[in-house]
Amino acid sequence: MEKTSISSKSLYRLLIYQRCLRKLFENGIETVSSSALAKASGVKPAQLRKDLGYFGQIGTRGLGYPVEDLIYAIRDFLGRTTLKPVILIGAGNLGSALIRYDGFNKGGFEVIGAFDLFPQSVAGKDLNIPVYPMDNLATFIQQKKIRLVILCVPGEHAQEVTNTLVMCGIGGILNFSPTVLQVPDSVSVNNVDLALELENLSYFVTQDK
Amino acid sequence: MEKTSISSKSLYRLLIYQRCLRKLFENGIETVSSSALAKASGVKPAQLRKDLGYFGQIGTRGLGYPVEDLIYAIRDFLGRTTLKPVILIGAGNLGSALIRYDGFNKGGFEVIGAFDLFPQSVAGKDLNIPVYPMDNLATFIQQKKIRLVILCVPGEHAQEVTNTLVMCGIGGILNFSPTVLQVPDSVSVNNVDLALELENLSYFVTQDK
DNA sequence: TGGTGTGAAGTGGTTCACAGCA
DNA sequence: TGCTGTGAACCACTTCACACCA
Numbered sequence: 001m002e003k004t005s006i007s008s009k010s011l012y013r014l015l016i017y018q019r020c021l022r023k024l025f026e027n028g029i030e031t032v033s034s035s036a037l038a039k040a041s042g043v044k045p046a047q048l049r050k051d052l053g054y055f056g057q058i059g060t061r062g063l064g065y066p067v068e069d070l071i072y073a074i075r076d077f078l079g080r081t082t083l084k085p086v087i088l089i090g091a092g093n094l095g096s097a098l099i100r101y102d103g104f105n106k107g108g109f110e111v112i113g114a115f116d117l118f119p120q121s122v123a124g125k126d127l128n129i130p131v132y133p134m135d136n137l138a139t140f141i142q143q144k145k146i147r148l149v150i151l152c153v154p155g156e157h158a159q160e161v162t163n164t165l166v167m168c169g170i171g172g173i174l175n176f177s178p179t180v181l182q183v184p185d186s187v188s189v190n191n192v193d194l195a196l197e198l199e200n201l202s203y204f205v206t207q208d209k
Numbered sequence: 210m211e212k213t214s215i216s217s218k219s220l221y222r223l224l225i226y227q228r229c230l231r232k233l234f235e236n237g238i239e240t241v242s243s244s245a246l247a248k249a250s251g252v253k254p255a256q257l258r259k260d261l262g263y264f265g266q267i268g269t270r271g272l273g274y275p276v277e278d279l280i281y282a283i284r285d286f287l288g289r290t291t292l293k294p295v296i297l298i299g300a301g302n303l304g305s306a307l308i309r310y311d312g313f314n315k316g317g318f319e320v321i322g323a324f325d326l327f328p329q330s331v332a333g334k335d336l337n338i339p340v341y342p343m344d345n346l347a348t349f350i351q352q353k354k355i356r357l358v359i360l361c362v363p364g365e366h367a368q369e370v371t372n373t374l375v376m377c378g379i380g381g382i383l384n385f386s387p388t389v390l391q392v393p394d395s396v397s398v399n400n401v402d403l404a405l406e407l408e409n410l411s412y413f414v415t416q417d418k
Numbered sequence: 419t420g421g422t423g424t425g426a427a428g429t430g431g432t433t434c435a436c437a438g439c440a
Numbered sequence: 441t442g443c444t445g446t447g448a449a450c451c452a453c454t455t456c457a458c459a460c461c462a
Contacts, residue, residue, distance in 0.1 A: 007452080007453075008413075012409055015405050016389060016405070033420090034422070040389065042391075046424095046456070047453090047455075049421095050455090060421085060462060061423080061460070062422075062462050063420080063462065064420095065422090084416070093310060094306045094307075097302045097305065097306030103387060103404035104403070106404060107404045107405075107407060147415075147416060148407070171415060172410045172411065174407050174410055180251040190407075190410040194307070195312035195315060195316045196221060196316075197383055198316060199224055200217065203220055203287060203288075204397045205381035205397055207356060216431075242442090242443065256432065258444065258445065259432080259445090262446075266444090267444095269440060271439070272442080273443070
């Protein structure tokens with residue numbers, strides 16, 4: 001299989017495999033079969049093998065996959081290299097929590113600054129990064145060459161801020177606002193819509209036991 | 210088209226349509242075409258019409274859809290009725306922010322209680338709901354007939370807590386822990402993996418302009 | 419023998435294209 | 441004429457099933 005561009009779905013799974021593999025590695029496990037890793041990752045074995053096909057021959061027939069090698073292979077494929085700077089816009093409830101969230105750092109990101117309409121109002125929140133007023137946004141992005149933004153502003157301001165971001169040449173937006181953002185094709189958006197997730201879940205759960 | 214069970218993907222879109230429709234309604238717009246609503250929702254017109262096919266004839270050919278009727282039709286289809294009680298487990302950074310997040314309420318949910326290993330440690334956080342120790346969890350779920358849980362505990366405790374939840378007969382888990390939960394088929398899980406979303410986004414964004 | 423690698427078949431979801439109706 | 445409703449074509453992703461090899 002030639003190295004074609006991977007689908008978003010496969011990519012999610014690769015990231016999950018990687019997490020599971022790291023756990024195995026920490027526990028001193030050296031080899032894992034597709035069925036074991038698949039179960040831990042919540043997928044079918046065949047799917048996992050297909051996904052790993054992107055790297056060519058890594059497993060050993062009759063044995064399984066060497067955990068450490070597979071970790072490196074996935075990492076190389078993903079091109080994880082330097083720490084990636086990120087900014088966050090909208091340091092309200094959720095925004096502040098995300099600034100403190102350590103999961104981003106583990107993934108190789110660093111939230112280097114936050115922006116808010118009222119930076120003084122979050123002064124007491126004891127965040128470890130500077131919070132700037134919105135006026136500084138465009139300059140900051142261009143000077144620091146920021147490509148990724150975490151957007152946590154209220155829905156009614158989301159599109160307006162997005163327009164600014166697009167003009168600044170941003171590359172990707174992780175959007176927590178309950179709004180469908182209109183962006184040009186050159187900009188990627190991942191939506192994390194908390195209310196929607198709960199409503200969606202709720203539909204598949206019967207109310208009575 | 211008969212009322213067969215809808216796919217999760219269509220369901221997400223229905224919820225998005227509903228939000229867009231409400232905005233239109235607030236602005237006094239009475240009729241909308243599939244192309245206009247589709248654009249606002251970030252989908253193709255044909256897809257939108259297919260999705261609306263679940264309700265049978267609602268649009269008027271040559272004209273479009275009556276906004277208000279469509280809102281009701283979707284709401285009826287989703288079966289949105291009473292306020293649904295939800296509990297949250299793990300009132301740390303993220304958990305506390307979610308308790309204060311008002312998007313859930315808008316969607317017809319009420320977070321009626323939180324649980325934490327150290328409830329006293331969140332006393333100063335000024336949450337508007339009671340925070341109980343984990344010991345009370347099972348009793349609370351059964352007495353209040355809770356079906357939905359928002360899970361915000363650290364990854365290493367997520368499966369353990371989940372096992373308890375499953376035993377209590379919970380119906381659905383909105384999982385914010387970076388962990389693949391193992392649950393029986395009778396339980397639904399929606400994963401919201403923040404770090405994964407950012408990593409995934411990052412892959413599709415080139416580092417240099 | 420056991421588990422990978424992979425073409426082929428299957429499945430589900432999207433888009434097209436056009437008939438049908440206000 | 442304009443826009444909905446929908447079968448049919450299309451496409452992407454998943455799963456099967458088995459050849460192949462340590």
